[in-house]
Amino acid sequence: MDGHEAHGTDGGDGVPVLLMALPAPEGADDDTFDRCLVDLVRVLGLGVARGSGVDDRRWGHLVRAALREACKQEAPFPEESFEVLLRAAVHDTDPSFNRWFVEAALNAFGRGRVRSRLTRYLRTGTDVERAGAARAWYWTALPLKHPHLRATGPGGYRTEPDDGAAAVREWNEAALREFVDNERLDVRRCILPGLPLRPSAYPAQLHRLVEEAVAIARSHPDPYLRHRVEHQVRG
Structure with a gap:
């Protein structure tokens, strides 16, 4: 994928192979992703606001940066944030930057729950959501860098290992x-x-x-x- 697939890799005979980058989605819905970002800021209280001079790309980067900082501070993630994080990951059309939503959900709610939700998107979502779930799935094998991050509520992080x-x-x-x-x-x-x-x-x-x-x-x-x-x- 663009940002993590257009790399030289070993083709099996020692010769590097340059992979084509994933083409940009056709007819991407930026309004839906924007609403996901607004919801994420509200649910997590990220403390960033979109000014009149901030374009879509810059706004996305501001929210991702605030999310990364919240993870570092290991602030509790409310139960409502699980679905908001996964929606943002699925609707983020950039297959590199969607990582930050997936990583936060993995650390707060557990790998099994994240993978189960993405599989459900793949099976029952719209075509846009199915494509987005596949982009997001790439990151579900990330190591958990914030093991003390916790979610609040009965559906939060579970410590038992998933299969x-x-x-x-x-x-x-x-x-x-x-x-x-x-x-x-x-x-x-x-x-x-x-x-x-x-x-x-x-x-x-x-x-x-x-x-x-x-x-x-x-x-x-x-x-x-x-x-x-x-x-x-x-x-």
């Missing part, structure tokens, strides 16, 4: 089905980079879908999908 392998397997199977069935280009673009394309990563009844996913990407008119699939199959 990480099961959560990843559930996501991968849902993502595979969505990639094959959903013809929306943005959805396929966002899902493909994190989608395992080895049949061994899935139960036997899904092996045919893996072959179908590879065939779809290889024959697709979109150059990004064609580029990505060859790298992933080769890797």
Whole structure:
């Protein structure tokens, strides 16, 4: 993805491979993301305000910076902030900066809960939300840098370990089905980079879908999908 995928990587023969950056979403809804930022400032009391001379990009950076500072200060996160953080992560069209919303939710509410919510977005959300959930999923493996951050309320942070392998397997199977069935280009673009394309990563009844996913990407008119699939199959 733009910012964390257009890097040189080893293609398996020692030769660096330059990956194409994820193209910008088509028809992005900046108003929805702006409302997410407003809600986040209100729920967490971040103490930043959008002045008349602050454009959308600058406003997003101000809120993210305030959120990072709140995490460092390990202020308690109210229960309401869980959904607000995940909505912001899903509707942030920048696949690098959406990290800060995901990271805050991971630390305050736990990895299992975050992954479960993103999987639900993938299965039941709008196409915009499905694409955004795939962008956000990339960051769910981040280490927890703020272990003392806590959420308030009965649905807050839980200390018991989540079944990480099961959560990843559930996501991968849902993502595979969505990639094959959903013809929306943005959805396929966002899902493909994190989608395992080895049949061994899935139960036997899904092996045919893996072959179908590879065939779809290889024959697709979109150059990004064609580029990505060859790298992933080769890797």
